[in-house]
Amino acid sequence: MRAGTPIERQRRFRAKVAGCIVGCCLPLLATLLTTAAPANGNGAAAGAVLGRSPQHATASADGGSSLGTVTIEGARERRRLYRHVSRYVASVMVGYTFDSLPRWDQPICPLVAGLSRQQGEYILARITRVATAAHAPLAGEHCRPNLYVVATAAPDLLLRKWWARDRLMFNLCNGMGGVRKFIGSKRPIRVWYNTMPISSSNDATPPVDLDAPALGLSLGPTHCITTNTGALALGQVIVVVDTRQTLTLDIGQLADYVSLVGLAQVQPGTVPAGPSILGLFAGNKDPPRGLSAWDHALLYALYHTPQSDPLLQVARIRNSMVSQILQSPRAR
Numbered sequence: 001m002r003a004g005t006p007i008e009r010q011r012r013f014r015a016k017v018a019g020c021i022v023g024c025c026l027p028l029l030a031t032l033l034t035t036a037a038p039a040n041g042n043g044a045a046a047g048a049v050l051g052r053s054p055q056h057a058t059a060s061a062d063g064g065s066s067l068g069t070v071t072i073e074g075a076r077e078r079r080r081l082y083r084h085v086s087r088y089v090a091s092v093m094v095g096y097t098f099d100s101l102p103r104w105d106q107p108i109c110p111l112v113a114g115l116s117r118q119q120g121e122y123i124l125a126r127i128t129r130v131a132t133a134a135h136a137p138l139a140g141e142h143c144r145p146n147l148y149v150v151a152t153a154a155p156d157l158l159l160r161k162w163w164a165r166d167r168l169m170f171n172l173c174n175g176m177g178g179v180r181k182f183i184g185s186k187r188p189i190r191v192w193y194n195t196m197p198i199s200s201s202n203d204a205t206p207p208v209d210l211d212a213p214a215l216g217l218s219l220g221p222t223h224c225i226t227t228n229t230g231a232l233a234l235g236q237v238i239v240v241v242d243t244r245q246t247l248t249l250d251i252g253q254l255a256d257y258v259s260l261v262g263l264a265q266v267q268p269g270t271v272p273a274g275p276s277i278l279g280l281f282a283g284n285k286d287p288p289r290g291l292s293a294w295d296h297a298l299l300y301a302l303y304h305t306p307q308s309d310p311l312l313q314v315a316r317i318r319n320s321m322v323s324q325i326l327q328s329p330r331a332r
Contacts, residue, residue, distance in 0.1 A: 078322060085321045088274030088294060089314065094193075094265045100307040101314065102195045102265045104131075105233040106146070107139035110262065114151035114241070119251055123149060126255035127262060130291065134299035136263055146234075147262050151241040155190070159183045159240065169238075171195065187269055188245035188281055191261045192238040198231040198307070231307040237262050253280060256290040264302055297324040 093101055110127045112120035127147070131138050152158045160183060163169060170179045171194045182192050239258055246254060256277045260266065272278045275292040301320035305313055 078326065081325060082318060082322050084274060085294075085318050085325070088272060088276070089298070089318055089321070091270055091273040092264075092266050092276065092278060092298065093314075094267055095314065099230045099232050100310040101302060101317070102193065102232040102234050103302050103307075104136050104263065105198055106235075107137045107143065108147055108263075109139040109143035109145050110147040110149065111145035112149045112151075114243070122251050123255045123258060126252075127259045130256075130259040130296075130299065131263060133296065134263065134303045136299070136303050147237045147239075149239045149241065149258050149262070151243050153243045155185075155240045155242050156183060185268075188242050189257060189261070190240050190242075191266070191268065192240075193234060193265045194236040194238075195232045195265070196235040198233050230310045234265065249280070252290055253277070253288070256295075260291060260295055260299070263299055293325065293328055294321065297321040300324065 095101065108127075108131055110124055112123050115123070128138060150158065163179070163183070170182075170192065172179065182190060239262055241254065241258070249257075257280055260277055266278060270278055271282050274294050275288070276295050277288050277291050278295075280287050298317070298321060301317040301324070305316040305320060307313060
């Protein structure tokens with residue numbers, strides 16, 4: 001056998017080493033991998049599972065991406081809805097700098113006058129249903145009225161005579177201008193709110209009662225100085241319906257409008273920045289038929305958010321409304 005040149009001998013040595021790696025080392029490496037890899041539940045080697053892992057990783061990544069997209073879109077929708085709800089609340093509710101938004105903390109006792117018995121009973125029943133849904137307090141059957149709904153074709157004359165008999169029926173904390181503006185208002189439905197402070201024990205300070213013999217009503221003044229809690233309650237609410245300007249309304253629309261303005265202090269003559277029964281007199285071609293889901297959400301939030309911190313109350317009402325509306329697709 002020829003030894004060959006040194007270069008040839010070196011080539012033959014490298015070929016043997018390579019043959020050893022291919023013929024001996026790789027089978028040994030495969031045996032070690034098979035022995036070291038634990039079997040899965042089906043007895044298959046983990047190497048086979050690992051072989052599919054890139055596909056599973058891709059599917060997992062795609063699923064996470066979709067979930068992330070849904071989360072982002074949901075967050076965007078909530079922020080968008082929060083902005084709309086904020087405008088709605090600001091356009092509807094009467095806000096105070098350091099005091100809470102007023103609500104009924106004493107049992108509500110509605111009285112309806114000036115309508116037929118059937119219409120009056122319908123409005124009373126509707127107020128009761130709306131208040132119950134919002135968890136507002138309701139008085140029993142025999143109670144002293146504090147929510148007055150009076151329908152008349154001569155509202156100015158009625159209010160002047162009523163005031164002449166009961167000089168303390170209006171809260172005069174803001175002067176006589178507000179009373180004169182209320183009596184002389186030309187709105188189809190006008191509302192007057194007498195508020196009172198709530199003490200630290202959550203008891204509303206009761207007003208001094210005086211009689212109004214002509215209507216058989218009992219009204220009285222409220223206090224102008226609030227307690228250090230800043231919490232306000234509705235003491236009496238007077239809703240006056242001008243029957244000459246509400247002829248086109250059905251009893252359902254009237255009852256729902258009265259229910260909202262009777263349970264929450266709303267801005268007079270407001271044009272709501274959202275779906276609401278308060279847009280009934282906004283001149284729309286298609287006026288609202290009843291309370292909107294936003295109206296219901298507002299009332300529910302008003303009676304379920306604490307008044308202890310007035311500065312946070314509005315924000316909590318907004319958040320509560322957003323959550324309610326998002327849970328009800330029809331409300332969006």
